[in-house]
Amino acid sequence: MLGVVFTEFFEMVESKFGYDMVDDLIEMSTSESNGVYTAIGAYPHEEIVEHVINLHKKTEVPIADLLRAFGGYLHSTFATNYSGFFKAADNSFDFLESIEKYIHVEVKKLYPNAQLPSFSSEREGDKVIKLHYESERSMGHLAYGLIEKTMEFYKEPAEVIMENVTEDGSKVTFTITKQ
Numbered sequence: 257m258l259g260v261v262f263t264e265f266f267e268m269v270e271s272k273f274g275y276d277m278v279d280d281l282i283e284m285s286t287s288e289s290n291g292v293y294t295a296i297g298a299y300p301h302e303e304i305v306e307h308v309i310n311l312h313k314k315t316e317v318p319i320a321d322l323l324r325a326f327g328g329y330l331h332s333t334f335a336t337n338y339s340g341f342f343k344a345a346d347n348s349f350d351f352l353e354s355i356e357k358y359i360h361v362e363v364k365k366l367y368p369n370a371q372l373p374s375f376s377s378e379r380e381g382d383k384v385i386k387l388h389y390e391s392e393r394s395m396g397h398l399a400y401g402l403i404e405k406t407m408e409f410y411k412e413p414a415e416v417i418m419e420n421v422t423e424d425g426s427k428v429t430f431t432i433t434k435q
């Protein structure tokens with residue numbers, strides 16, 4: 257997993273729970289990196305999972321909610337650092353379709369060691385899109401937060417429903433209905 261995901265995660269923890277919580281998570285960590293991450297490095301995916309589980313233990317906020325909030329936080333980072341991807345799409349559905357076709361393709365070119373999910377989608381009329389997420393890392397709740405913020409970003413209020421297709425969360429379907 258790219259270092260930028262870790263640096264953003266700790267920024268979110270600091271802004272929502274304070275610096276002491278960052279300190280606690282680093283102390284609790286059994287990972288090799290010892291809490292030292294650089295945005296351009298790459299680290300085992302298991303390390304972010306460990307930090308999220310520890311944050312859950314400390315705060316009692318459900319893991320799904322922590323990941324979803326992190327997705328929302330990451331969205332603002334992407335909107336600032338990769339604004340071109342947002343400008344390239346006129347509306348939320350075009351943007352969501354462009355993740356698989358364009359955005360993650362470009363991300364992979366920039367960072368060949370990035371581990372990305374795959375998406376397929378189908379539209380059902382003008383107001384509904386179904387987005388199918390697939391990843392062995394089972395980070396559907398992160399996608400949930402990213403999708404919710406995407407709808408807000410394009411000022412297109414919508415209902416986003418997430419359904420697990422497989423029990424382990426490696427396949428998830430989102431049904432996004434514009435209001």
Ligand code: HEM
Pocket residue numbers: 257258259261334335338341342355359360363369370371372373391392393394395396398399400402403406
């Ligand atoms: C400008 C927009 C975006 C950029 C630049 C971007 C880039 C990235 C990057 C750099 C990673 C980390 C890869 C790694 O750590 O190895 C990632 C992971 C991920 N992205 Fe995107 N992304 C964007 C939009 C989205 C959106 C809107 C969604 C939601 C539908 C999404 C879903 C995910 C998920 C769920 C992961 C975690 C890895 C996994 O589940 O396997 N991304 N993305």
